[in-house]
Amino acid sequence: MLANVPSQGEKMLKPLQKGQKEAYFLLTAEDASGKLFFYQVKTSLFDMTSEPLVSKSENINISCEVNGRPIKVYYTKFILAEGSMVNFSWKVLGAEQVKILDNRGKVIRSTDEGTFRFTLLASQQFVIKAENENNKQIRVLDFLVKSRSAYIKNIKDISQLSAKDKFKVEVIEVNRKNYPSEIKLKVIAYDNEGNFITGLTKSKNKYFKKLIENVEGKKTEISGWQVQEISEELGNGLALGLCSDYSGSMSGKPIETMEKALKIFLNSKFKIEKDLISMTKFDDNLKIVVPPTADNSKILQTYKFVGLDNFGGSTALYAGIDEAMKSLDGIKDKEKYIIVCTDGYENASFQYFETHAFNAQQVALKAREKGIKIITIAFGEGANEPALRALAYLTDGYFYNVYEPEDLIGIYQEIPRLFRHYYLITYKPVQKDGxxxxxxxxxNNEEEKTTTRQIQIGNRFNIIDLDTDGGIFVRAGGNAGSLFPGKRMIVSPQTVVNFDFNKANVEIKYRANLQNYLNYLxxxxxxxxxxxxxxxxxxxxxxxxxLGNDRAEVVKAFFIQNGxxxxxxxVKSYGKTMPIWGVEDHAWQARENRRVEIAIFE
Structure with missing residues (x-):
């Protein structure tokens, strides 16, 4: 039995505070007959450095019902440092069934009491479901990784660090152009105050210790590798495509902050006259607002930083990135980069299947073919972090994830610096595809550490599942694959039609979109x-x-009528149980919820 059980109906939530190592949750639920069961979650977090791990924690209570049955959902969010060791235990009393699920919906435990431990390398979500014949509770625990504690804004020489000052090293870019003769790595070193640490090559063997490749489980220590500190203005300049998400979910402070960050980027002192910049906006429409130009005043005048005016629809993420890559076609003798910022999952690119990429796999292959590196910025917990991380690594770029709009300012201030100031490592790699x-x-001025980077040699990779699994799979109905046994989903569910209130007729403006899907079939x-x-x-x-079923049937009828x-x-209806927007504060949010989605299986 649990000690100090609250009185009937009382709910206690104790969020983890900054610097606190342990959180304790005790929840109670009451059904119509007054019967209670008690639900306890205890979470502890720690790392080897004993530094505070939590920058923010938040509790949200959600009331909802499924098929007329009330369900209590408690959502707790932790923003933690990458590499944190997480240990959470649970105990449920009075429940007939308990399941612990991971972020892919896989049941990892089925006991009413237990402990789960893991090292947090990427954001993870766990769902604890407990129910008896009269009641059901869901506890959602989100452990979100904030990959960077600070963004580079100054420099500091290693000689200025005290004995207690530490720094972190990361590989931010890979150059495979001369493989198998050599691979080049761009590396940064920074402290928790956002200082780029210079002077590490004055004593290479002291700070840069070993370089090891792990190829198919075989580790090879690299010999004869070189490292140098680079601080330069590239003679030919760069070709940069700024690709920005203008979908409805960016409304308000996110879009205001992103546009402010874009202006800071454009006015950076680290941008040189020979740099060419294009600017692309996307929601479910694609628009190269500014073709490549070195004229900063022209960019600022043409782009018109006016928020979501004429935008605010769904998210054609991959087609948007592809459009930004197309904007750099024809440019020669410049290193090419796409910098994409998005806060959501892909749900609208497939309509462009004849002319643009519609999944992460296609984007990665096109970027590698064109020699374009992609820097991805996953903003908020709604973004598809695994897919964006894979896109960055497969295209030899860099991945950021942030959860607060203000962090976008730091990122867009940092990126121009990274093009001009870094450590360059050159080595001869093991010759093997994969x-x-x-x-x-x-x-790190205190102890030896290891930073890891994945490198893909050759184009034999498959990341399609990163679009069709995890959180997006839940939106698609969980076990959606059972609709077509033996087939797999090739693209995340795509919004094809939105509807007026309480209506199920397809407006004329959506006919062209449906025609694209018909052509594909x-x-x-x-x-x-x-x-x-x-x-x-x-x-x-x-x-x-x-009503949801009626809407889906109308779309189905369109295809049947066309052979x-x-x-x-x-067809499957989810009614109001799978909204894009959990709260409809604005009419456009309600309209985005009133939709039909199509998932493609092959």
Missing amino acids: LRELNLQYF RKNPNACFAIYGHTDLVGEANSQEK ISENRLK
Whole structure:
């Protein structure tokens, strides 16, 4: 039994505070008969350096119902340092069934009491479900990694560090142009105050210790590698494509802060006259607002920093990146980069399947073919962090993730600096295609540490599942693959139609979009569509489920009327249970929730 159980109906939530190593949660639930069961979660976090790990924690209580049955959902968010060791335990009393699920929906424990330990290298979500015949509770624990504690804004020589000052080293870019003769790495060293640490090559063997490649499990220590500190203005300049998410979820402070950050980037003293910059906006539309130019005044005048005016739709993330890459076509003798910032999952690129990339796999292959490095910025917990991280690494670029709008300012201030000031490591690699792990061992002024970077040699990789698994799979209905046994989802669910309130008719403006999907079915006879109907949050669950079904059936009818076999089309309604927006403060949020999505299976 639990000690000091609260009185009936009382709920206690104790969020983890900065510097605190342990959090304790005790929840109670009451059904119509007054029967209670008690739910306890204890979470501890620690690392080897004993530094505070938590920059922010937040508790949100959510009330909802599924199929008319009330469910209590408690959501707790922790923003932690990368590499944190996490240990959480749980104990549930009075429940007939308990399940602990990971962020892919896989059941990892089925006990009413237990402990789970892991090292946090990427953001993780765990869902604890407990229920009896009258009641159900869900506890969602989000452990979000903030990969950087500070962004570089100044420089500091190693001689100025005290014995207690430490720094961190990261590989931010890979150059495979001369493989297999050599690989070059751009490396940064920085402290917790945002200082780039200079002077480390004055005594190479003291700070840069070892370079080890791990290829298919075989570790090889590299000999004869060189490191030098670079601080220069590149003679030919750079070609930079700034690609920015202008979908509806960026409304308010996010878009205001991002536009402020873009202005800071454009006015950076580290940008030189020969740098060419293009600027692309995307929601479900794609627009190169500024073609490549070195004229800063022209960029600032043409771009018009006006928030979401004429934008605010869905998220054609991959087509948007591809459009930004197209803007750099024809430019020669310059290193090319795309810098993309997004806060959401891909849900609108497939309409451009004939002309643009529509999944992460296609973007990565196109960028590698064109020699373009992609710097990805995942903003907020709604972004598809695994896919954006993979895109950065596969294109030899760099990945950021942030959860507060203000951090965008630091990132866009830092990036121009990284183009001009870094350490350059050159080495002869092991000759073997495939994914390899590079380990750089260094002395951080206190102890030896290791920074790791993945490098892909050759184009035999597959990251399609990063678009169709995890959180997006939940939106698609969890076990969506069972609709078409033997087939796999090739792109995340795409929004194809939005609806007026309480309506199920398709407006004329969406016909062209549906025609694109029809063309795909005609050209790909093995393709099948799962069609999902959704509503806004107004109305009873049963009536909304019917309305969602009516909307999905209307879209299905369009394909059947145009000659597509019914056995290639499956319909499912989620009513109001899978909204894009959990709170509809604005009319446009409700409209985005009123939608039909299509998932493509092959």
